Amino acid sequence: MENKLIKYRTDENIGILTLNRLEKRNALNPELVESIKSKLDEIEGDQDIKVLIITGEGKVFCAGADLEYLNKLQDYSSTENEKDSEELADLFLKIYNFPKPTIAAVNGAAIAGGCGLATVCDLIVADDEYAKFGYSEVKIGFIPAIVTIFLMKRIGEGRAKQLLLTSEIINAKTAYDIGLVNYLYNNVLDGSLEVASNLVQNSEFSLKETKSMIHSISNLSVEEAVNYCVRLNTISRSTEDFKEGLNKFLKK
Secondary structure: OOOOOEEEEEEOOEEEEEEOOHHHOOOEOHHHHHHHHHHHHHHHOOOOOOEEEEEEOOOEEEOOEOHHHHHHHHHOOHHHHHHHHHHHHHHHHHHHOOOOOEEEEEOOEEEOHHHHHHHOOOEEEEEOOOOEEEOOHHHHOOOOHHHHHHHHHHHOHHHHHHHHHHOOOEEHHHHHHOOOOOEEEOOHHHHHHHHHHHHHOOOHHHHHHHHHHHHHHOOOOHHHHHHHHHHHHHHHOOOHHHHHHHHHHHHO
């Protein structure tokens, strides 16, 4: 049965997953979260897809949690609320640890959980005119708990405090200046496809292992990280990707 909450298409070796709750500003609810997770599992097993782009339908990337659903949470038990939080955390971790490079094509507002969704992607490409970023949780007595660790890893503790405590909404240029956004384009999907096309030219093995390496060493001491990377470097030299890539380079 067709899933109307998301759209998915491919462009050669690039997958494009689009949030499709236009009437709700692509806000997250349990059904959408589950739809994204299920599609990620499918894309992970597709050997033809090398890079994944995540974007939003219309003029909004993702407005965060569905307000109608948030209202229902008031009647949830602590156990039910914990389960709901775990589902969102599972989605963020699934994207953060996704073995293929992920790109958030932020075409408009990315607010609260929507900003979190962009933050957990490897790269963020933003529309230089329409993209907006912000964590508005503290305005309604909520805590941006699940996204904080990912935001701190991306822009540091000081910048994270600024965004999370003030709940200010920043434009694409400011987000780029503080390191939240990687690229600015006036056509965000074309820009994302350009970035993705460049990634596809690289070794699939190297992309996967480099991403895994960055995550693995981020909490290690310098000595532990170097020892880990020595072993990884040794392994990489025996791969077919390395041998083929080196031969192509030497022949140029």
